[in-house]
Amino acid sequence: MSTLVKFKIDGVECMAETGTYIVEAARENGIYIPTLCNIRGVKPRGSCRICTVLVNGRPMTSCTTPITDGMEIENNTAEINDIRKAIVEVLFVEGNHFCPSCEKSGNCELQALGYRFKMMVPRFPYNFPKREIDASNPKIIKDHNRCILCKRCIRAIKTDDGKTVFAFKKRGLHLEINVDPEMGDKFTDEMAVKASEICPVGAILLREKGYQIPIGKRKYDHVEIGSDIEKIKI
Numbered sequence: 001m002s003t004l005v006k007f008k009i010d011g012v013e014c015m016a017e018t019g020t021y022i023v024e025a026a027r028e029n030g031i032y033i034p035t036l037c038n039i040r041g042v043k044p045r046g047s048c049r050i051c052t053v054l055v056n057g058r059p060m061t062s063c064t065t066p067i068t069d070g071m072e073i074e075n076n077t078a079e080i081n082d083i084r085k086a087i088v089e090v091l092f093v094e095g096n097h098f099c100p101s102c103e104k105s106g107n108c109e110l111q112a113l114g115y116r117f118k119m120m121v122p123r124f125p126y127n128f129p130k131r132e133i134d135a136s137n138p139k140i141i142k143d144h145n146r147c148i149l150c151k152r153c154i155r156a157i158k159t160d161d162g163k164t165v166f167a168f169k170k171r172g173l174h175l176e177i178n179v180d181p182e183m184g185d186k187f188t189d190e191m192a193v194k195a196s197e198i199c200p201v202g203a204i205l206l207r208e209k210g211y212q213i214p215i216g217k218r219k220y221d222h223v224e225i226g227s228d229i230e231k232i233k234i
């Protein structure tokens, strides 16, 4: 039996089933909380922190925090949105994101959040790391310059018997995503398509399929990310 609980987001009375993660409960009530590493229907990991809200005054990741009765949540405030903007800036300077030459431009969630938060020159210095573009896989190209290590591909792409296909390789600053060599023969065309779609940036691209949808006609060329739900304050 479901139990509905009442809570407030930015003073607005909301209701959701107890235990629903805040980000989903907000969405059900027409309120947008930005996400990057979260995928609907897949267990959250809370790695990117862009969905941070204040819960009863304390910062919490809304994709991993279940709603409880009487919660007071602050979401759309200038202070929290500046933290989110700083996270987007960190992700931009940490990798090499050259949007005009990226096949994912217009469909990229990081780029779309940059526009949403009106990012201009990042407040942090660019790292310009030296990273490889790996074209060794017959189905996909992995551009490590663009990977934000969100683990969506690891968590969402699985074989029928539940084994992950993507895995991390190397350590620390050199950490990168890889198709597990032992799972290579189980990496189907359908998985490759799903991986390219689930990646929020242009780090996993299908081979020989570039620019099928022209720039200017892509998802976020027309609608701001989250604009289907609510506007933010900057």
Ligand code: SF4
Binding pocket: 146, 147, 148, 149, 150, 151, 152, 153, 154, 177, 198, 199, 200, 201, 203, 204
């Ligand atoms: S390849 Fe894409 S989906 Fe996988 S961790 Fe990197 S950014 Fe996330």
Ligand code: FES
Binding pocket: 034, 035, 036, 037, 038, 045, 046, 047, 048, 049, 050, 051, 052, 061, 062, 063, 064
């Ligand atoms: S979306 Fe919640 S931590 Fe990434």
